[in-house]
Amino acid sequence: xxxxxxxxxxxxxxxxxxxxxxxxxxxxxxxxxxxxxxxxxxxxxxxxxxxxxxxxxxxxxxxxxxxxxxxxxxxxxxxxxxxxxxxxxxxxxxxxxxxxxxxxxxxxxxxxxxxxxxxxxxxxxxxxxxxxxxxxxxxxxxxxxxxxxxxxxxxxxxxxxxxxxxxxxxxxxxxxxxxxxxxxxxxxxxxxxxxxxxxxxxxxxxxxxxxxxxxxxxxxxxxxx
Amino acid sequence: xxxxxxxxxxxxxxxxxxxxxxxxxxxxxxxxxxxxxxxxxxxxxxxxxxxxxxxxxxxxxxxxxxxxxxxxxxxxxxxxxxxxxxxxxxxxxxxxxxxxxxxxxxxxxxxxxxxxxxxxxxxxxxxxxxxxxxxxxxxxxxxxxxxxxxxxxxxxxxxxxxxxxxxxxxxxxxxxxxxxxxxxxxxxxxxxxxxxxxxxxxxxxxxxxxxxxxxxxxxxxxxxxxxxxxxxxxxxxxxxx
Numbered sequence: 001x002x003x004x005x006x007x008x009x010x011x012x013x014x015x016x017x018x019x020x021x022x023x024x025x026x027x028x029x030x031x032x033x034x035x036x037x038x039x040x041x042x043x044x045x046x047x048x049x050x051x052x053x054x055x056x057x058x059x060x061x062x063x064x065x066x067x068x069x070x071x072x073x074x075x076x077x078x079x080x081x082x083x084x085x086x087x088x089x090x091x092x093x094x095x096x097x098x099x100x101x102x103x104x105x106x107x108x109x110x111x112x113x114x115x116x117x118x119x120x121x122x123x124x125x126x127x128x129x130x131x132x133x134x135x136x137x138x139x140x141x142x143x144x145x146x147x148x149x150x151x152x153x154x155x156x157x158x159x160x161x162x163x164x165x166x167x168x169x170x171x172x173x174x175x176x177x178x179x180x181x182x183x184x185x186x187x188x189x190x191x192x193x194x195x196x197x198x199x200x201x202x203x204x205x206x207x208x209x210x211x212x213x214x215x216x217x218x219x220x221x222x223x224x225x
Numbered sequence: 226x227x228x229x230x231x232x233x234x235x236x237x238x239x240x241x242x243x244x245x246x247x248x249x250x251x252x253x254x255x256x257x258x259x260x261x262x263x264x265x266x267x268x269x270x271x272x273x274x275x276x277x278x279x280x281x282x283x284x285x286x287x288x289x290x291x292x293x294x295x296x297x298x299x300x301x302x303x304x305x306x307x308x309x310x311x312x313x314x315x316x317x318x319x320x321x322x323x324x325x326x327x328x329x330x331x332x333x334x335x336x337x338x339x340x341x342x343x344x345x346x347x348x349x350x351x352x353x354x355x356x357x358x359x360x361x362x363x364x365x366x367x368x369x370x371x372x373x374x375x376x377x378x379x380x381x382x383x384x385x386x387x388x389x390x391x392x393x394x395x396x397x398x399x400x401x402x403x404x405x406x407x408x409x410x411x412x413x414x415x416x417x418x419x420x421x422x423x424x425x426x427x428x429x430x431x432x433x434x435x436x437x438x439x440x441x442x443x444x445x446x447x448x449x450x451x452x453x454x455x456x457x458x459x460x461x462x463x464x465x466x
Contacts, residue, residue: 080306085316
C-alpha cells in the first residue's frame with residue numbers, strides 16, 4: 001500500500017508558499033514598501049486557494065488547518081511589529097492588538113479541541129447571539145476579517161504614499177471602525193473560551209470528587225455561552 | 226451544593242496579577258526603563274508561585290495552565306516588540322523569534338491535545354523514572370500530564386524527549402533565553418555597563434540560539450505528529466468507505 005505524504009499535499013504546498021511570501025514581505029518592509037506589499041497581498045490571496053484546493057482534491061488535513069491558522073496569526077503579528085516601528089507612539093496599542101489576536105484564537109481553538117474530546121456530542125459554542133452571527137454569516141465574517149486586515153495594510157501604505165487621495169482616509173476610517181468591532185468580538189471569544197475551559201475544569205473536578213467518594217460517575221457538561 | 230468558582234482560584238488570581246503587571250511593564254517600557262523592568266521581573270517571579278499554589282491548594286486547572294502559557298507567550302512577544310523599537314536593524318530577527326516561539330508552542334500543545342483524544346490507549350510511561358521527572362517538571366510545556374511519548378520515534382523526537390527530561394537543563398535554557406532579551410533591553414539603558422554584563426549577554430545569546438534550535442525541533446516533531454494523526458484518520462475513513 002502506497003503511503004501518501006501529507007506534507008506534499010497541494011493545499012499544504014500552497015501553505016508553504018504563503019509562509020515564504022510572508023517572510024520575504026516582512027524582510028522587505030523596512031526598506032522596500034511596494035515589493036513588500038506585493039508579497040504580503042499575494043500571500044493573503046493564496047489563503048483563499050488552499051481551502052478550495054483541499055476540498056477539491058480531498059486533501060483537508062488537521063496539519064493544513066494549523067499551518068493556515070499559524071500563518072495568519074504570525075503574519076498579523078509581524079505586520080503589527082512593523083507598524084509599531086512606523087508609529088512608535090501607538091506601539092502599546094499594537095501590542096494589545098497582537099496579544100488579543102493570539103490569545104483569543106488560541107484559547108478558543110484549545111477549548112474547542114479539549115471539549116471535542118470531553119464530550120462526543122458536538123457542542124455548539126455559539127450560544128452567544130453576537131458570536132452566532134459572526135460564525136454563521138459568511139458575509140459578516142468576511143467583511144470583519146478583511147476590513148481588519150485592510151486597516152493595518154492601509155496604515156502601512158498611507159505612511160509611504162506622498163499625497164494620498166482623500167477617499168483613502170475615508171476607507172481607513174471605515175476599516176478602523178471594523179477593526180474596533182473585531183477587537184470587541186475577540187474579547188467576547190476570549191471570555192466565552194475561558195468560560196468553556198472553566199466548565200470543563202468544573203466537570204473534571206466534580207468527577208474526581210465523586211470517584212473519591214466511590215460513586216458511579218456520569219458526567220454531563222453544562223455550557224454557558 | 227456550593228459551586229466553586231474556578232476564576233477565583235488562588236493560582237488564577239496570581240495569573241491575573243501577572244497579566245496586569247506585564248501590561249504595566251510594556252506600557253512603561255518606551256519611557257521609564259526601571260519601573261518597567263521591575264514590573265516585568267515581578268510578573269516573571271509570580272510565575273514561580275502560581276504552580277506551587279495550584280498544587281498546595283489542589284487548584285490545578287486547565288484554564289490556569291492556559292492562562293499561564295498565554296501570559297508567557299504574549300509577554301515574550303511584547304518584549305521582542307519593544308526590542309525591535311530599540312534595535313530596528315534587528316527587527317526581522319526578533320520577528321522570526323516571535324513566530325518560532327508562538328508557532329512551536331502552539332503546534333506542540335495542539336498536537337498533544339488532539340493526540341490525547343485520538344488514541345484511547347494511554348501509553349503510561351510514568352513507570353520510567355526519567356519520564357516521571359518530565360511529568361512533574363514545572364518548566365515543561367506539556368500541560369496534559371498524561372503525555373503520550375513514542376520512544377520508537379526519529380532521532381529528532383528522541384532528542385526532544387531527552388531535552389525535556391533533563392529538568393535542570395531545560396530550566397537553564399528557558400531562563401537564559403529570557404535573560405538574553407532582558408539584558409538586551411537593560412544594556413541599552415545603562416550608561417557604562419560593567420564588562421561582566423557583556424559576557425553574561427554573550428552566554429545568554431548562545432543559550433537563546435540553542436533554545437531556538439530546540440523550538441525548531443519541537444515544530445518539526447509536532448508537525449509529524451499532526452500528519453500521523455491525519456494519516457490515521459484518512460486510513461480509517463478509507464476503510465469505512
